Amino acid sequence: MSSPVALIATAKLRREDIDAFTTWQGRHEAAAATFSGFLSSDLIPPGKDGHDEWTLILNFQTADQLTIWQHSAARASLIAEALPFFIGGNTGQAMAGDTAHDTSVTGVTGMIFSRIKPGMEGRYREWAVRIQAAQTKYPGYRGIYLQPPATSGKDATWTTFVRYDTRAHLEAWMTAPERATLLEEAEEFVDNMELVRLATAFPGWVPVNATTGQGPPDWKTALLVLLGLFPIVMLELRFLNPTFSAWNMNASLATFIANALSVAVTSFVTMRLFVRWFDWWLFPNAHRPADTTLKGLILLFMLFIGEIGALWWLLP
Known part of the structure; x- marks a missing residue:
């Protein structure tokens, strides 16, 4: 039985190219997600420990499926597009094992579970690219983990982990007018969105509002x-x-x-x-x-x- 495999890439960027890079990464993830065997993606920005590289992780079910993605024309085109952003790093090293959501990354995490209306997955992917690019601009951003549903159907759920270095910075993004505008737009193609955080006096019983990031009174x-x-x-x-x-x-x-x-x-x-x-x-x-x-x-x-x-x- 084949084991999951991860493609790990690193990138050193010019400061002025970070916004363009994060927008590119959203399209990069969306393209990889259309390939058979795709499990999840993870984007981890530089830390405060002298590490100055962004880390990109793509998880696939098997090495063969990852190889197909690596040799695809879609990936080659995307890599060529991103090369002007890089001043160092590597374009990917395959490693055995699923590196899904590295819990060693410090900070706080907002977990978002989304059910997409039938036939609207393409709209959701395009929207996800834009909201990912938006959240990277806010202070304390520590990365994002995105996992498409394992099965199709009305109960299929997309899982997103958004990481920031402090609760205050996560709260600033969750309550940002820019995010609220994007969530209003998503109502056209998202059937249900649930944000899980311990933000109420009854944690575990009541979720928080995915739009405001707040629990009910x-x-x-x-x-x-x-x-x-x-x-x-x-x-x-x-x-x-x-x-x-x-x-x-x-x-x-x-x-x-x-x-x-x-x-x-x-x-x-x-x-x-x-x-x-x-x-x-x-x-x-x-x-x-x-x-x-x-x-x-x-x-x-x-x-x-x-x-x-x-x-x-x-x-x-």
Whole structure:
């Protein structure tokens, strides 16, 4: 069975050519991604340790598939186009193993998962070239990792890791008006985009808005937690506590088990469902009515009343 293989290239650039190079790299990655066996690409800029070279990594499933890319006319044309940018480096060395997303690169990372509308992959690739070029201009940029979906279909997801040296610099890019404009443009061909960061008081339960880089207000998340937690606790009081009492279980241990079950059901069942169902309320955008928040509160109030009524006679 063939092992993944990586093509690693380095480049020393003139400062005035960096913008042109990063734009070129986006087209370089887009071209490589059209070849069979392409797995992912990684772009790592120079570090602060005296290292003055940019590093480009392309991962392919097999050495034969990488060889086809290396000998292709498309790659030859792109390399010829980029040569004026280089004052040093090498055009690529093949190495065994998948070097996907080198975690040794320091800094903080924003992880973006995108589902593309059917037949719009070409538009997405062209757009990705431009947004990659834009983010390199912001202070603290430490590189990007891009992985196309392994399979096709409506659930196929593109994975992007954007790295900056500090959380403040990552935040500056995530909230930049330039990025917001590009994301608005992407609505034409992106079906869903999710940004994963620990940027809320409920990390792991609620994602952040891919456009703003912010999570929903904590009070909204808290209401959804309550909506799911109340019936869980009531059912535990009715069915679980009598069982523990019959077993003469220590109160501390019984409470711990009940709390563990409550947290598990909340984390893996109720909040996952509620975040999906109340997405329109958690992340209202400019295209939604101004009274979206009020409508969500009214709906939640009705659901709370329904839960209380349904469980009114549950306990003796």
